[in-house]
Amino acid sequence: MTQWHDLSLGKRPEGRWALTGEWIVVDTPRGPRLVRDGEVVIEHDRILHAGAHFDGEVSARFDMGAALIAPGFVDLDALGDLDTTLLSYDNWPSERKGRVWPQTYVERGPYEMYTPDELVAQKRFAFGQLLLNGITSAAPIASLFYREWGETVEEFTAAADVAEDMGLRVWLGPAYRSGGMVADEDGTLRAVFDEARGLRGLQDAVRFARGLQGRALVSPMLAPDRVETCTDTLLKRTMHAAEDLDCPVRLHMAQGQMELQTVQALHGKTAPEWLDGIGCLSPRLLAPHATVATQEDLERYRDNGVTVVHCPLVSARHGGALRSFAKLRAMGINVAMGTDTAPPDMVLNMAVGMIACRLTAGHRSVRSGEMFDAATARGAAALGRSDIGVLRAGAKADIAVFDMADTHLVPRIDPVQTLILGATGRVTKATIVDGRLSMRDGAVAGIDMARARTDMQAQFDGLVARYPERTLGHPPVGEIFPPTFPLSNGD
Numbered sequence: 001m002t003q004w005h006d007l008s009l010g011k012r013p014e015g016r017w018a019l020t021g022e023w024i025v026v027d028t029p030r031g032p033r034l035v036r037d038g039e040v041v042i043e044h045d046r047i048l049h050a051g052a053h054f055d056g057e058v059s060a061r062f063d064m065g066a067a068l069i070a071p072g073f074v075d076l077d078a079l080g081d082l083d084t085t086l087l088s089y090d091n092w093p094s095e096r097k098g099r100v101w102p103q104t105y106v107e108r109g110p111y112e113m114y115t116p117d118e119l120v121a122q123k124r125f126a127f128g129q130l131l132l133n134g135i136t137s138a139a140p141i142a143s144l145f146y147r148e149w150g151e152t153v154e155e156f157t158a159a160a161d162v163a164e165d166m167g168l169r170v171w172l173g174p175a176y177r178s179g180g181m182v183a184d185e186d187g188t189l190r191a192v193f194d195e196a197r198g199l200r201g202l203q204d205a206v207r208f209a210r211g212l213q214g215r216a217l218v219s220p221m222l223a224p225d226r227v228e229t230c231t232d233t234l235l236k237r238t239m240h241a242a243e244d245l246d247c248p249v250r251l252h253m254a255q256g257q258m259e260l261q262t263v264q265a266l267h268g269k270t271a272p273e274w275l276d277g278i279g280c281l282s283p284r285l286l287a288p289h290a291t292v293a294t295q296e297d298l299e300r301y302r303d304n305g306v307t308v309v310h311c312p313l314v315s316a317r318h319g320g321a322l323r324s325f326a327k328l329r330a331m332g333i334n335v336a337m338g339t340d341t342a343p344p345d346m347v348l349n350m351a352v353g354m355i356a357c358r359l360t361a362g363h364r365s366v367r368s369g370e371m372f373d374a375a376t377a378r379g380a381a382a383l384g385r386s387d388i389g390v391l392r393a394g395a396k397a398d399i400a401v402f403d404m405a406d407t408h409l410v411p412r413i414d415p416v417q418t419l420i421l422g423a424t425g426r427v428t429k430a431t432i433v434d435g436r437l438s439m440r441d442g443a444v445a446g447i448d449m450a451r452a453r454t455d456m457q458a459q460f461d462g463l464v465a466r467y468p469e470r471t472l473g474h475p476p477v478g479e480i481f482p483p484t485f486p487l488s489n490g491d
Contacts, residue, residue, distance in 0.1 A: 004062045010167055010445030012435045015059030016043045021067040022404065023415040026050040027377070027390035032369065034415065040069055042397045045216075045435040050391040066405035067429060068415040070372075072136025072398040073346040074379025074389050076250070076309045077288045077338025079129075080140030080159070081122045082460050085341055087481060089317060094258075095183040097480055098471035099145070102183050105470050106192070113146040113466065116155060118459055123159045125452045126344070127168045131439040132449070133345050133425035134400030136432075137379070137388055139171040139250060139286070141340065144225050146463065149194075150176040150201040153208045160218045166446040167438035169398060171221040171248065171383065174208055176201025177229035181262070183472045191228060191262055198224075198234045202241065209245050217434060219383075220247040227253035227271040228262040235280045242284050248383055250286040250309070254293035256320070272297035272306075281306055286382055288338055290328075291320040298331060307334040307382035310374065312353035314341040325357040325374075326365035336379035337371075343425070346375050351423035368417045397435040403427045 007013055020039040025032055027050070041049040041058060049056075091097045101110065114122070123140070130138050140159070144150060151174035163170045178198030179191050202222075209220030222242050224230050230251070242249045253259065253271035260270065267274045272293060275281050283305030290298070290308045301308060310322055322328065328335050339349055350371045357366040380389030387395045402419055404412060406427045412418045419427070431439035438445050464481065468474045 005440075007437050007440070009437055009440060009443060010165075011437060012044065013060055013437075016041060016048060016057070018042070018054060018058045018061045019064055019069055019399070019401070020061060021064040021069040021401065023068045024050060025068070025070040025372075025391060025416070027071075027392040027395070032373070040391055040399065042432075042435050045397055047391060047393055047395045047397050049393055064401050064429065066403070068402040068404050068419060069391070070134075070400050070402065071376045071389050071391050072400045072431060072433065073134050073375045074137040074336065074383070075130060075135045075339050075344065075346060076139045076286050076307075076336050076379050076382060077311050077340040078126070078135065078138035078140045079142075079340060079342060079344050080126045081119075081142035082456060082463070083342035084143055084146070084463070085314060085317075087464070090484070091481055093187075095187055095189055096472050098467045100181050100183045100189060100472070101145070101470065102472040103185065104474070106182055110148050112148050113463055114459070116158075119155045120158045120162065121452070121455060122459070124162045124166065124447050125449075125456050127162060127166050127170075128444040128447045128449050128452065129342070129344050131166065131168055131431045131433075131444050132428060132442065133343065133347070134402065134428040134431055135339075135344065135346055136398035136400065137169040137383070139221055139248075141223070141250070142175065144175055144177060144180075149197060150174060150225075153204050156208055157211070160212065160215060162446070164215065164217050166444065167217070167433045167436040169217045169388065169433055171219045172208075172212075173205050173221040173223045174201070175223045175225050176205055177225040178231045178234045179229045181228070181258070185472075187472060189258065189262070191266065193231060195231050195233060198231065199237065202234060202237055206241050206245065209247060220245055222247060222249045224249070224251050226259065227251055227275070228259045228266070232278045235275065236278060239280050239282060239284070247284070248286055249282075249284050250288070252288050254287070254297055255289040255291055257292065260292050270294060270297055272300045276300045276304065283307075286336070288340065289315055289320070289322070291315050291322055298328065298333065302331050302333045305334070307336050309338045310335050310353060311338040311340040311349070312356050313339065313345075313349045316352050316356055317341070321356040321360055324361035324365060325353060325371070326361045329370065334378055334382055335374050336382045337375040345425040347419060347425040347427075348423050350375055350420050354420065368414075368420050371420065372416055397432060399430075399432040400428060401430040401432075403429040
């Protein structure tokens with residue numbers, strides 16, 4: 001009989017096969033339910049059965065032991081490059097720490113900081129990190145700050161190939177924009193625009209989307225960058241294109257003071273108010289992060305069916321919080337989850353999300369099941385899918401297995417609560433996507449993660465070394481990013 005560790009990464013076991021475990025989260029007409037000592041039966045890319053013991057024939061049955069078998073996470077703001085937000089953790093203000101283009105850099109001509117091969121390698125590593133954390137569906141995002149302007153069809157065609165090869169379900173689209181922020185010599189920030197360039201980026205994104213037909217794991221998404229970098233023409237045409245393509249649109253807005261002040265200066269309104277006025281709020285819209293959204297903004301989201309993508313870890317790192325997860329749910333707003341930082345740990349994000357909600361709305365404001373729902377079924381709903389983010393007959397076989405025997409998870413109580421209280425996705429034992437074994441015990445299909453980690457650190461170190469030419473006043477690296485404590489020679 002085939003043993004669990006004999007299964008080939010990236011492959012589907014032959015025939016009808018089953019996973020058994022101490023706990024399973026199954027979807028029922030009455031909502032999610034926990035099943036003790038149950039099993040999930042998989043046939044090709046679909047779940048045939050999820051619940052108590054299956055009496056039918058299976059070609060193999062794999063016992064996961066003291067495990068929680070659950071739907072894979074849906075990450076609607078998943079890092080697809082190297083996380084440079086880490087550089088701003090202790091270093092501010094952003095315009096003097098290389099997080100905004102200085103005018104002198106713009107005058108010399110912005111350029112690509114990475115080669116095409118490096119960009120593809122980043123996607124492969126990022127996708128591997130997602131699979132390590134039980135994320136089976138993702139909408140990747142990358143920073144345009146290190147690009148000449150926007151992302152390209154060629155790199156995203158390569159990214160689609162990588163996703164299919166590794167076994168990750170993705171919504172992809174090259175990011176585009178009409179403008180960006182520039183810092184003058186005195187540190188004053190202003191927005192500069194090139195609308196024609198943004199519209200060409202949209203045309204490229206539509207061309208990419210139309211070329212995705214026949215992809216098993218890749219669906220299109222339109223991804224205008226940040227709201228303050230877009231014009232009304234670009235956004236209107238984006239929403240029209242999304243209707244034609246029948247795809248989601250992700251747009252970051254209501255996420256920070258720089259954006260809030262810039263949009264107010266440009267349009268005299270908050271970003272959600274501006275978009276509502278030009279007819280660009282829609283159920284297709286995925287809107288990270290909503291941490292500076294007003295009550296009126298939230299009502300606009302609710303009335304137009306916008307999904308808020310909650311990314312609690314990256315927001316909390318920089319002093320922000322959704323106010324609050326419980327409030328938005330009570331208003332009837334669909335709240336899904338994103339990670340948007342390294343590590344892309346959805347378990348940790350659920351833990352931080354619960355902490356932030358209880359700090360802002362009270363201890364009894366949120367329960368573990370609501371946060372778990374946001375990380376699974378609510379994300380699927382935002383994508384218009386009912387066959388992912390759940391374990392039930394007929395759903396896609398997108399599954400995460402968590403090791404509840406991990407020595408850090410003691411004492412154990414309810415498995416979902418224990419997982420979130422453990423606050424780390426490192427207990428992810430296996431990730432299955434479309435019936436394929438994409439990750440097992442830290443090994444990921446299609447990549448040597450240890451070697452890739454070394455390569456990514458080398459890329460990151462090279463990026464940091466070039467920061468002075470892209471930073472206001474062009475100070476040395478040690479001044480831009482000083483160490484936590486002064487360096488010592490041992491004296």
